[in-house]
Amino acid sequence: MGLLSSDARHDADLVPAGGPDPKGAEPGAPAIEVRDLVRRFGGLEAVRGVSFRVAQGETFGFLGPNGAGKSTTISMLCTLLNPTSGTARVAGHDVVAERAEVRKRIGLVFQDTTLDDYLTAQENLRFHAELYGVPRSQTGPRIDDVLRMVGLVERRDSLVRTFSGGMKRRLEIARGLLHSPRVLFLDEPTVGLDPQTRSHIWGYINELRQREAITIFLTTHYMDEAEHCDRIAIIDEGRIVAEDTPEQLKAGVGQDRVQISTDDDRAAIAVLHDRFSIDATISEGTVAFYVARGEAFVPRLFAELGVPIKSVSVARPTLDDVFMTYTGRTIRDAEASSSERMAAAPWMRARRR
């Protein structure tokens, strides 16, 4: 306690008034900086030493199956959960030692709605403005701004209980932006929404990136959503297994994905291994493997496999393939196995709520 306050005083002395935020928010400093972050729940290590940086103005996605440690990480960055070890700085402030400073500078949109159903949209926003100390003279105009941004101006006086799921999520995004945070955290912003609403939400998020040039940190387990990010980190079983732009990650795979279904998948895998030196795996009920030029390989495959082939598909690399390359399974396979893990540890599920 004493240490912290003398520290803050010291920093304030160093920087003349009117200079940049002494706590590291000067232009160029990372919006998020995470070092060796670990979180254990009893014997289970949900996050096992995660390190990454997010630059100001970047949209950074945390991609991984349910139970990979995404929500645990985001909770630590939002100061809702203390790390077991490691450090994290958000908007220039330490998430453990300077919790209140971090909270003032971040906006949060959770997986589950945190709106008051019995208040109107505007009242929910006003509540937030008052708690976050938005200057009185700016509260009204700022509420108008964010409502306009998410297209809810006409519904500002309606009770939130009359809103659809998509409208509630939009209102939550508006509320998360109300106090002009430096970093906006979106935990699975489109989970539980229908595809059309999902694409609307993404429309707002992309518009927001244009207009506010804010740093966005989001988690998702939808591959197509990760494509919207400037950079993504793929997280699996509590570790970051890859981190780059979506394009670079796909380019890194470099190979086409071939999926075949045969009468005897086991025999096909053996032949692929022996004759072609290809390691194939069974994924989503098909035999899947990677080759440099899929369209050239398929004719050889028909000629030399010796196992009847029922169907074949060749695809350019997607983020799914990136995930597969780094983890050895598709995200859907990973979710199936992680849901077994979750069932074995029901307290963990409660933790994630």
Add this chain to the structure above:
Amino acid sequence: MDAGEATLSEAVREDVTRGDPSNATLRAAAHPARHRAAPAAVRVAGGRWQDDLRAVTMVWKRELIRFSRNRLRIITSLVQPVLFLFVLGTGLSSLMGRGLGSGATDFRTFMFPGVVAMTVLFTAIFSSVSIVWDREFGFLREMLVAPVRRGALVVGKCAGGATVATIQALIMLALAGLVHVPYSPALIFTLVGEMVLAAVMITALGTALASRMAQVESFQVVMQFVVLPLFFLSGALFPLHSLPTWLAVLTKFDPLAYLVDPMRRAVFAHVRTTAEVRTLFAGGVTWNGWTVPVGVELGLAAVLAVVLLAVAIYEFARTD
């Protein structure tokens, strides 16, 4: 809310805030290409007592808005005290009239302050337990992650609950004339003051209990093990005087008794009755034969209210 918040001196904080370039400028510098008609970004200061006061006021206002939207709740929570006063009260009145020779004074006049206290008790508990509903529906999280002291949230919540309980009790107070209680300004003023004190004390108690309560179902437990005993032992329905020892001892531990008694003494100071009836109905709480003065009773209640509020803040600070 946390150590950093509490220890940063205001001067330093202001330096930090002033030194903080506006978000829009900062972002424009970092991303000139993206800066296109950004809406005016606001600068959040926070951490000063004015900010806590704003939080308290807003949380309080929210309770009032929710209360005013729920007309059904206002009406249903008046049904019970009305039944007690006019059905149970009238029934007991006719019994008293025959048996005790105190027919000159309506037993409902005796019950009236008790029923007003009961209205405060039930409304205040119900309001404060709404924290559990806030948790259930997620809104509590919105409050907990805000950069304000938890204490401010608790104070706002208690102020809201106490205001709502006082308003409900005021509606009951309006019925005074029907049970021969005069609308004397001095009496009304005294009763309202005592109602507010009771409302604050009970709301703080409810908040302390609700802060760590995870499920809505636990409310039933609070009802059965806390609220009903508080109510029955308070002397709201029967005089605490000449009870069997075991019961008399229990009533002395009921904090609500020290609020029902001053309210009743105030009422009986304003109605015309015999000394005998006054002793029987408004004899006061005694400690080992000493009749506790009203000032001491109210002082006790005020101290307890502050202690309970402190417990509520402590408990709430530990919630997550």
